[in-house]
Amino acid sequence: xxxxxxxxxxxxxxxxxxxxxxxxxxxxxxxxxxxxxxxxxxxxxxxxxxxxxxxxxxxxxxxxxxxxxxxxxxxxxxxxxxxxxxxxxxxxxxxxxxxxxxxxxxxxxxxxxxxxxxxxxxxxxxxxxxxxxxxxxxxxxxxxxxxxxxxxxxxxxxxxxxxxxxxxxxxxxxxxxxxxxxxxxxxxxxxxxxxxxxxxxxxxxxxxxxxxxxxxxxxxxxxxxxxxxxxxxxxxxxxxxxxxxxxxxxxxxxxxxxxxxxxxxxxxxxxxxxxxxxxxxxxxxxxxxxxxxxxxxxxxxxxxxxxxxxxxxxxxxxxxxxxxxxxxxxxxxxxxxxxxxxxxxxxxxxxxxxxxxxxxxxxxxxxxxxxxxxxxxxxxxxxxxxxxxxxxxxxxxxxxxxxxxxxxxxxxxxxxxxxxxxxxxxxxxxxxxxxxxxxxxxxx
Numbered sequence: 001x002x003x004x005x006x007x008x009x010x011x012x013x014x015x016x017x018x019x020x021x022x023x024x025x026x027x028x029x030x031x032x033x034x035x036x037x038x039x040x041x042x043x044x045x046x047x048x049x050x051x052x053x054x055x056x057x058x059x060x061x062x063x064x065x066x067x068x069x070x071x072x073x074x075x076x077x078x079x080x081x082x083x084x085x086x087x088x089x090x091x092x093x094x095x096x097x098x099x100x101x102x103x104x105x106x107x108x109x110x111x112x113x114x115x116x117x118x119x120x121x122x123x124x125x126x127x128x129x130x131x132x133x134x135x136x137x138x139x140x141x142x143x144x145x146x147x148x149x150x151x152x153x154x155x156x157x158x159x160x161x162x163x164x165x166x167x168x169x170x171x172x173x174x175x176x177x178x179x180x181x182x183x184x185x186x187x188x189x190x191x192x193x194x195x196x197x198x199x200x201x202x203x204x205x206x207x208x209x210x211x212x213x214x215x216x217x218x219x220x221x222x223x224x225x226x227x228x229x230x231x232x233x234x235x236x237x238x239x240x241x242x243x244x245x246x247x248x249x250x251x252x253x254x255x256x257x258x259x260x261x262x263x264x265x266x267x268x269x270x271x272x273x274x275x276x277x278x279x280x281x282x283x284x285x286x287x288x289x290x291x292x293x294x295x296x297x298x299x300x301x302x303x304x305x306x307x308x309x310x311x312x313x314x315x316x317x318x319x320x321x322x323x324x325x326x327x328x329x330x331x332x333x334x335x336x337x338x339x340x341x342x343x344x345x346x347x348x349x350x351x352x353x354x355x356x357x358x359x360x361x362x363x364x365x366x367x368x369x370x371x372x373x374x375x376x377x378x379x380x381x382x383x384x385x386x387x388x389x390x391x392x393x394x395x396x397x398x399x400x401x402x403x404x405x406x407x408x409x410x411x412x413x414x415x416x417x418x419x420x421x422x423x424x425x426x427x428x429x430x431x432x433x434x435x436x437x438x439x440x441x442x443x444x
Contacts, residue, residue, distance in 0.1 A: 001180060002300060006291035016292055016301050019180045024106040024231040030170045033101035038305040040337075057102050064094040068115030076119060076153055078143065079128035084152035087119070091159045098166045109167055110240055117241040120160045121249045122256070125153070146257045154258040161253070161264040164237060164246075168271050168278075171235040175226045176282050182222045192218065227275060237272065247272065287381075287388040294385065296348040303348075304389055310341045311394040314401065314431070321424045322406045323416040330416075335423050342430035345386070349437045350379045383442045391438060398431035 001017045022029050035042050035052040044050030067090045076084065094112065097103050103112055118124075125143050126134040137143045186192040195215040202211040226232035233239070237246040250272075253265035271278065289300060297303035313320070313334055320331025402408075403424035406417040 001286055002289045002292050003184070004291060006293060017177075019177070019184050021181055022174065022177050022231075024174070024234060027105065029106065029174060030104040031101055031173055032104040036301055036305055038302045040305075040309045054102050054104060057097060060093060061097055061102060061108070064090055064097070065111055065115065068112075068119060071115065071119050075124045075126055075134060076122070076156070077126055077129055077134070078147070078149045078153055081149055081152055084149075084156060088152060088156050088159065091156060091163070095159060095163050095166070098163050104170060106234070109170070110242075113164075113167065113237070113241040114244075116160055116163060117237075117244045117246060117249065120157055120253070121244070122157065122252050123249075144255045144257055150256075150258070154256055154261045157253055157256075158258075158261045158264045161250075161261075161268050164268055165271065167237070167240065168268070172275070172278050172282055174235060175232050175279055178226055178232060179223065179279065179283065180286075186215075186218075223276075226279070287384045289385070294348070295382075296344050306341050306344070307386070307389050307391055307394060310338065311397065313338050314394055314397045317401050317424060317427065318405050321427070322410050322420050323412045325411045330420070330423070335427065338427045339430055342434050345391070345434045346437055348386070349382055349434075380442050383438060386438060395431060395435040395438060398428060398435070401428045403428060
């Protein structure tokens with residue numbers, strides 16, 4: 001999170017997790033898909049790649065919502081297996097849209113959850129259809145049993161719970177942003193700021209129990225308000241689903257003879273009744289930047305875009321790193337970008353191969369506006385920044401790169417196959433070098 005923008009006119013500020021006042025009506029109140037101007041795909045003439053906003057897959061989102069509404073009361077017919085297979089495919093599509101930020105506004109989530117939770121509610125499920133009429137289970141508890149038709153039904157409900165867990169993560173992010181803004185307001189208030197400094201002294205000396213002041217009550221009340229009032233309370237799953245009893249529906253899901261569904265339902269119940277703990281844990285994992293400026297990359301938005309695009313390049317190495325008469329020629333510009341980004345990441349981490357990790361990076365910062373801490377603290381801090389941007393996912397993906405892929409059916413010459421292997425090996429080595437320095441000396 002960025003505490004405050006140094007450049008108030010920064011065109012990339014919407015791409016930053018900036019601490020600021022938030023209301024659910026804001027377009028960026030929740031983490032949403034946004035292709036910033038610093039991203040390599042921004043302005044791409046191909047709309048699949050270059051579309052910048054969260055309305056990109058409007059038709060798919062509309063299709064998913066209307067399909068869910070077609071269930072009416074939410075009754076799932078267990079014996080109509082083909083219909084349930086289709087429902088699983090549609091819910092998988094909805095899950096992907098939610099994961100990538102295409103469902104991340106308050107209104108979109110409300111439109112989605114009303115039908116989604118209705119389908120999750122197994123109490124309205126029926127066994128089969130007889131001339132267009134529902135045939136109920138007899139006895140009613142039979143719907144919990146394992147049968148040839150039950151697999152698709154329980155898989156459908158498990159996928160729906162995954163989406164609800166994604167929504168719970170969006171809720172936690174919103175509340176975290178609100179809580180950080182509260183602390184920013186405390187710091188701006190001279191009286192509260194002084195109390196926080198005094199509290200910090202007591203905390204460092206392990207004498208918090210002897211501290212006297214109103215700041216404790218203030219923090220507690222503001223923290224609790226995130227869950228029981230205002231916009232924070234509006235993100236409760238029951239309210240988002242139009243008043244449906246989500247907790248009772250999850251308890252019903254526990255009755256099915258399906259281990260995966262049982263685990264998913266129990267997990268969401270635990271999230272529901274441990275929301276405060278989730279927020280406190282998230283608060284402890286925050287990496288806070290005083291301003292948007294970072295070494296090497298210039299600002300946090302540029303760094304985030306670079307890492308995001310590096311992830312794309314790693315996952316598509318079998319395309320740009322292979323010459324084929326079918327799929328096309330090499331992508332030298334993408335190959336060069338992988339090496340360039342890795343070089344920047346290594347520089348940011350402040351290591352050099354000839355100094356065994358002890359290079360004095362303070363000299364590098366002399367001409368920069370960025371203030372460096374002593375080496376060890378700086379390096380670990382930079383590791384934490386990169387981890388908060390999910391660099392680890394990219395580096396793990398890089399370990400799966402197959403540098404011999406061109407020898408497995410690519411229609412090209414032997415020289416082109418060797419060139420492909422050379423490119424991919426060098427790319428993977430550069431990524432592994434970043435990985436080594438990313439984890440070196442840091443137990444986290």
